[in-house]
Each structure stands twice: as structure tokens, then as C-alpha cells.
Amino acid sequence: MKLKNGKTFPADYLLEEARVKLDDQKKGIRKYAWIDPVTGAKSTHSWYYNEDAGRWRTAYLEHDPAYRAMLDACSMYDLSIAQDRIEFIALSTLALFYDAWKFVEPLSMRATANMEQVNKMDELEEFNRRLVACEKALRDVRAISDDPDMAVMDAREAGTKAFREKSPAPPREP
Numbered sequence: 001m002k003l004k005n006g007k008t009f010p011a012d013y014l015l016e017e018a019r020v021k022l023d024d025q026k027k028g029i030r031k032y033a034w035i036d037p038v039t040g041a042k043s044t045h046s047w048y049y050n051e052d053a054g055r056w057r058t059a060y061l062e063h064d065p066a067y068r069a070m071l072d073a074c075s076m077y078d079l080s081i082a083q084d085r086i087e088f089i090a091l092s093t094l095a096l097f098y099d100a101w102k103f104v105e106p107l108s109m110r111a112t113a114n115m116e117q118v119n120k121m122d123e124l125e126e127f128n129r130r131l132v133a134c135e136k137a138l139r140d141v142r143a144i145s146d147d148p149d150m151a152v153m154d155a156r157e158a159g160t161k162a163f164r165e166k167s168p169a170p171p172r173e174p
Contacts, residue, residue, distance in 0.1 A: 001094055003069070004076045004084075009091060010098055013065035015058065018044045030056060034063050050100055057100030066099040070107060082122070085115050 001009045018031035030047040045059040058064050073091050077084040092108035099105065144150070 001091060003072065003091065004087070005072060007072070009069045009094060010065055013069050013098075015063065015065065032058065032063075053100050053102065055100045061101050061103060064099070064101050064103065066095040066104050067101060069095055069098075070104055079111070079115060079118065085118070089115070 003009060007013070015032040015034065018033045020029055020031050024031075028049075031044050032047060033042055034045055035042050045063065047056040048059065049055075050057045061067050069091060073088055077088045079085050079088060089108070089112060092104055092111065095104045096108070
């Protein structure tokens with residue numbers, strides 16, 4: 001998924017596997033390389049198997065790909081814009097598959113609940129905008145129909161028309 005900052009999730013957020021000694025490999029030890037975004041220093045850390053999640057996770061939450069992607073998303077997406085809300089939800093859904101720390105799920109649930117409220121407010125705002133347009137059209141129609149000169153002409157026209165419609169034709173004489 002292409003993000004607003006030009007990065008692609010998960011490709012640009014995944015960690016690089018570090019080399020592990022053969023003995024450590026046999027013991028089931030996995031390592032990854034971490035490049036500190038601030039200093040640029042490269043370090044090696046071990047993956048840990050999380051029994052509850054049933055998956056491997058990073059040594060630190062800050063190294064987790066889903067966490068870093070959601071942090072970026074929180075800083076770059078404006079959730080008052082409908083398209084940004086859609087992209088944020090799509091990213092959080094995709095990030096759930098990579099989230100061994102269980103960080104994304106509560107964040108996306110809270111954000112989605114808040115976005116539902118924003119969507120309702122947007123719908124209410126659109127409804128109010130249409131209501132104001134209808135009220136303006138009604139005022140314009142009333143302004144035309146409440147014209148006294150037009151009312152007299154309409155009454156005369158309606159009266160003569162009604163008289164013609166109600167008056168039967170005179171009987172024919174033989």
C-alpha cells in the first residue's frame with residue numbers, strides 16, 4: 001500500500017534479517033538489523049516468540065513495522081478529509097496482520113469509532129446545507145407568490161376560468 005509520504009507498507013517498513021550463527025540457528029534464535037532513524041547507527045536485536053500472539057515479535061515496540069507505519073500515518077493523515085480517513089482505515093487493517101505487539105488493534109478501533117462520529121457529523125452538515133438551500137428556494141417562491149399584483153391577476157384569471165368551467169352552455173333551441 002502506497003502511503004502519503006511515498007513509502008510502501010509493508011515493504012519499506014519490514015526489518016532486515018541479520019545473520020545468525022549455525023549453533024544459534026539450531027536453537028531457534030532469530031535476529032534482525034535495526035537502523036536508528038535519528039543517528040543512523042546499525043544494531044542487531046533478537047526476535048522473541050510471543051506465545052499469546054503465536055508469532056515472532058521485535059525486541060522493542062519502536063522497531064515493529066506496524067507500529068512505525070501507524071506512527072507515520074497518525075502524523076501525516078488528516079482525518080477530517082474523507083480520502084485520508086479511507087486510507088488510514090486501509091492501512092490500519094493491513095497493519096493488523098503485522099502487529100505482534102497488539103498495538104494497532106486498539107488504536108484502529110478508537111480511530112474508527114471516532115471516524116464514524118466524524119462521518120455522521122459530515123452527513124448532518126450536508127443535510128443542513130441541503131435544508132438551507134430548500135429554505136432559500138421556498139423563500140424565493142413565496143416572494144414571487146406573495147406579490148399583491150400577481151395575486152390580483154391570479155384571482156381574476158382563476159375566477160373567470162372557474163366561471164367558464166362551472167357555467168353550462170345554454171340549451172339550443174329547435
